[in-house]
Amino acid sequence: MRTGAFILLLASAAPAYAQEHAAHQPHEVQADAPDKAPPQSAHPEQESEIQAATALPPMDHGSMDHQQPGEPGGMDSGAVGHDPAGAMEMDGAIDHSAHGAMDKVAGIPEAPPPPEAFSGPAYAADAFVGSQTMAASRAAVARVVSGLPVFWFMADRAEYRVRQGKDGYLWDVQGYYGGDIDKFWFKSEGEGVFSENPESAEVQALWSHAIGPWWDLQAGVRQDLAGPDRTHAVVGVQGLAPYLFEVDAAAFVSNKGDVTARIEGELDQRITQRLILQPRAEIGLSAQDIPELGIGAGVDRIEAGLRLRYEFVREFAPYVGIDQEWRLGQSADYARAAGEDPSVTSFVVGVRLWF
Incomplete structure (x- = not known):
């Protein structure tokens, strides 16, 4: 009798337990069996109260972001309803700070410095010692430094010339001794053929004064060492023209009253750091x-x-090259009268050195 009463009690409580257990299952589990009717409860009033207390609020599936977890802006399944703090962190709190740092880097101004950046003195020491005192000191230092004597010598061309008829030679050397502003400058050049006297030879002694960062004004005397005896007064300029042309231009007035001039120009074109092509021209x-x-x-x-x-x-650079010379006008006639060719082509081998 007692056993039958216990079985009857379990049978009446089983539907209520099953309903309460189903209310605590995830929503997805219930959706898997839509065709199965929920078991009937013997206490419908209690069932309504339990469902009202445990029911989740309705969810708008249309507003959900269906991006896959791990994609930008996506939401991990663990963040839905379980970890609001984690969802906020995944929603971009850390990413926003990273983007802010990138924005600061990308926002570096590209405009020139403001005018007040140059409002200070050109020399900081002027603010402590005084501009007049520092100007005098700088001028004294410039005089001392520029007055230090320096010796420099260069053989721009020292070459053997292979040409039709007799082979020849040529030298073109120069150098100076002095400071940055004033120097004693000397030059010598000449040419000829072997086993004969030089066709031309000269030496110059010049005072050179800097008239700018790239140019020197030169004046002095020139003495011819071959042919008729001539002494010339010299005035000219030497320096670096735009586009790195080295220019040497001078006018000469001889003791016989003859007025002549000479312009030389050359340009170094670097093929590599050591291999250099140099075009050169000279006009008399x-x-x-x-x-x-x-x-x-x-x-x-x-x-x-x-x-x-x-x-x-x-300081040491051998070279090979070709050189062409033309005598023009009356000079060509003089050359022909002397049995010389007014147009001469020479293949040259030489060395350029300086110290």
């Missing part, structure tokens, strides 16, 4: 005919050459 001018020197009025001669040198070190 004369204000009058000078028959004893074989010089005609106007453009006396033009010489153009191309040399390729290799710098084993900057």
Whole structure:
């Protein structure tokens, strides 16, 4: 009798337990069996109260972001209804700080410095010692430094010339001794053929004064060492023209009253750090005919050459090249009368050195 009563009690309580257990299952589990009717409860009033207390609020599936977890802006399944703090963190709190740092880097101003950045003195020491005192001190230092004597010598061309007829030679050297502003400058050049006297030879002694960062004004005397004896007064400029052309231009007035001029220019074109191609040109001018020197009025001669040198070190660079010389106008007539060719082509081998 007792056993039958216990079985009847379990049978009446089983539907209520099953209903209460189903209310605590995840929503997805219940959706898996929509066709199964929930078991009937013997206490419908209690069932309504339990469902009202445990029911989740309705969810708008249309407003949910269906991006996959791990994608930008996506929401991990663990963040839905279980970890609000984690969802907020995943929603971009850390990402926003990272983007802020990137925005600061990307926002570096590209405009020039403001005017007040240059409002200070050109020399900071002026603010403590005084501008007049510092100006005098800087001038004294400049005088001392620029007055330090320096010796420099360069053989720009020292070459053997292979040409039709007899082979020849040429030298073109120069150097100076002095400071940055004032120097004693000397030059010498000449050429000829082997086993004969030089065709031309000269030496110059010049005072050189800097008239700018790139140019020197030069004045002095020139003495011819071959041919008729001539002494010339010299005035000219030497320096670096725009586009790195090295220019040497001078006018000469001889003790016989002859006025001549010479312009030389060359340009170093670096093929590599050691291999250099140098085009060079020289023009001779004369204000009058000078028959004893074989010089005609106007453009006396033009010489153009191309040399390729290799710098084993900057102070020593052998080269090979080709050189062409033309005598023009009356000068060409003088050359023909002397049995010379007014147009001469020479293949050259030489060395450029300095110390």
